[in-house]
Amino acid sequence: MRFERIFEDLEGRFAHHEREEMRAVSEDLARAERAQLSLGDRLRGAGGRTLTLHLGSVLRLEGVVEDVGEGWVALHEEGGGRRTVVPLTAIALLEGLPVRARPAEESLRSPLGLGSVLRTIARDRGVVRLETTAGGVMGRLATVGADAVDVRSLPTGESGTVPGSARITVAMDALLAVRPR
Template structure:
């Protein structure tokens, strides 16, 4: 009888130790998995939800997270839309803890330049907010890391004043 109690106690101790090891392993794997999550993955899981993006320069862009690309977020507030480069985001309010799976190959290629080229192709009037200035006009051309903005929107293309703006300087792009 004493032997059976001793073996039962040893077996219970072994099961408790195995359970503790499993719990520690699960915690470690969870931390390792969370360490691979990008901000874009968490933003993607918030698509359709209300968020607030605090951008460099102090502006807060709040509204529904309409769409998301590899390096940009589109936030809508009623009929207005704001394109925010993720590099300009300082903080986000309203994100769920979970992350969405990584996007497919096509979505990963739709970077900020692709969206800006679409605005250029549509000849949309835009307002570009940088940390130090706001510029209004039409995007004339989009390079790999910059755009040319024609500020005299009524002037002919050839003689219109133009600003060249690096993507790194962009904080928010709004179309009128």
């Protein structure tokens, strides 16, 4: 009887240690998997959810995640009904981002880069407001290069070129958001 209790106790301890070791290994694997997720992966997992993005120290955007590409996210801003494109590098803080993620390999869309999205906006010839680290610029995107965007500014918001409009170059690194008008 005594040996049976000793063996039962040892078996219980062994089973407990096995469960604890499995739990520790699975936690390590989960941490390693989360460490490989990018902000873009997490934003893809937030598709259709409302998020608040803090860009720089003064600009705050709230909207539903519409699309995520290579280095950018498109939000459908509430209230304005606009599709705003935001470079991922401009995002300082996020509110409402879920823990779940969706890696780019699982996405049905091709991962277009920020330049491709901006060239599409330039082709549409629509008036946009570029939010930059130096302030806002209203105009039409004229050309989109590898690391800079040329804007034909419209200082008073007119729909056509007017006296006083200028061609302004904005470095992609300074770009916070592109908002259609």
